[in-house]
Amino acid sequence: MTSSADSVFTEATTDYWQTLTSEVPPRFSTTRPYRFGYPVRLPCGRFLVLPLRRLPGGDRAVASLIANQASHVVVAALAEHMSAQAKAFGADVIVGLPTLGLAFASLVADRLGHSRYVPLGYSRKFWYDDALSEPVTSITSPGTGKSLRLDPNLLPLIKGRRVALVDDAISTGATAVAAVRLLQAAGAEIAGMVVAMKQSNRWEKPVDALATPLVVRAVYGCPLFKLSDEGWWPIVETQPAIP
Numbered sequence: 001m002t003s004s005a006d007s008v009f010t011e012a013t014t015d016y017w018q019t020l021t022s023e024v025p026p027r028f029s030t031t032r033p034y035r036f037g038y039p040v041r042l043p044c045g046r047f048l049v050l051p052l053r054r055l056p057g058g059d060r061a062v063a064s065l066i067a068n069q070a071s072h073v074v075v076a077a078l079a080e081h082m083s084a085q086a087k088a089f090g091a092d093v094i095v096g097l098p099t100l101g102l103a104f105a106s107l108v109a110d111r112l113g114h115s116r117y118v119p120l121g122y123s124r125k126f127w128y129d130d131a132l133s134e135p136v137t138s139i140t141s142p143g144t145g146k147s148l149r150l151d152p153n154l155l156p157l158i159k160g161r162r163v164a165l166v167d168d169a170i171s172t173g174a175t176a177v178a179a180v181r182l183l184q185a186a187g188a189e190i191a192g193m194v195v196a197m198k199q200s201n202r203w204e205k206p207v208d209a210l211a212t213p214l215v216v217r218a219v220y221g222c223p224l225f226k227l228s229d230e231g232w233w234p235i236v237e238t239q240p241a242i243p
Contacts, residue, residue: 009035009231010061013051018071020046033231038063040197040220043081048074052225052232061232063222065197067103067168078196078219079107082166085217085243087112089191091164093157097179098122098148101167104196108166118154118163120179122146127153134182136174148178150186159187167195170216173203180214190214198240200224217243 016037024030024039024047037049040063050063067075086094086108094117096105102119109117124133124147132150150158165179170193180190193214198221207214221240225232 009227010052010054011036014066014069016049016051017065017069017074020048020074020077022046025049029231033228033233034225035231038222038225038232040222042077042219043084044077046077048220050222054227059227061225061227062171062199063197063225065168067100067196070103075103076107079104079111081219082194082196083108083111085219086164086166086192086194088217089164089194089215090162091191092161093118093163093188095120095158095163095165095179095183095188097165097167097175100169101165101195104168105166108194116157117166118150118157120182121149121151124149125151132182132186134178134185136178145174148175148182150182155186158183160189162189162191164191165193165214167193169197169199170195170203170207170218171199173206176203176214176216177206177210180210192217194218196220197222198242200238201240202238204240219243 028037028049037051039047039049041047052061053064054061094105094109096102096117096119098121105117129152132152133147135147137145170176193216195218198218221242223234223239226235
């Protein structure tokens with residue numbers, strides 16, 4: 001497949017995920033193969049069209065949501081659905097995962113009646129304790145990944161308490177696994193995790209390998225896609241279960 005053909009099926013955009021519609025816009029296909037965008041149906045019945053982003057290598061793609069570029073309307077709607085999922089966990093505290101998960105964590109916490117949430121981060125402030133950190137590794141950067149960190153001043157908010165993790169998406173599971181290990185080492189009980197999107201099911205194996213498997217709930221899920229002459233075809237075996 002040539003690069004000129006590839007450009008027919010993906011395009012630079014910041015527009016797709018800015019609105020919710022009662023029907024899929026006419027320019028987008030509702031059946032495979034897909035070109036440019038992949039429509040997902042939310043629990044409220046409305047549709048959100050996500051841009052298809054080609055992965056390195058060229059013949060695979062993912063449906064993408066960049067939360068800090070999304071409209072307030074879309075973020076609020078997703079947070080509402082995420083709150084409904086998080087409520088079932090009965091958590092005392094919402095913990096937001098960096099970076100894009102922080103766009104949802106405060107909204108979810110507010111909708112659950114919490115006065116605040118606890119953010120995790122990647123940057124190290126001078127008063128941080130390395131004991132409250134956990135490396136985040138990936139297959140693309142083994143041994144050189146970032147470290148997930150908890151501000152030691154926030155430790156009393158989670159120690160001995162039941163917490164729910166919030167992130168924009170779960171893809172490989174690396175950040176989720178690191179967060180569980182960090183929070184458990186800090187004395188928290190993990191109630192579960194809620195995300196806007198399950199981006200394929202690649203995360204399931206590392207998450208299930210935790211000492212206590214992590215329950216992950218999502219508003220919607222997307223498979224990986226494979227390029228063909230007609231467009232992007234979903235790889236059926238990568239479709240995650242919802243919620």
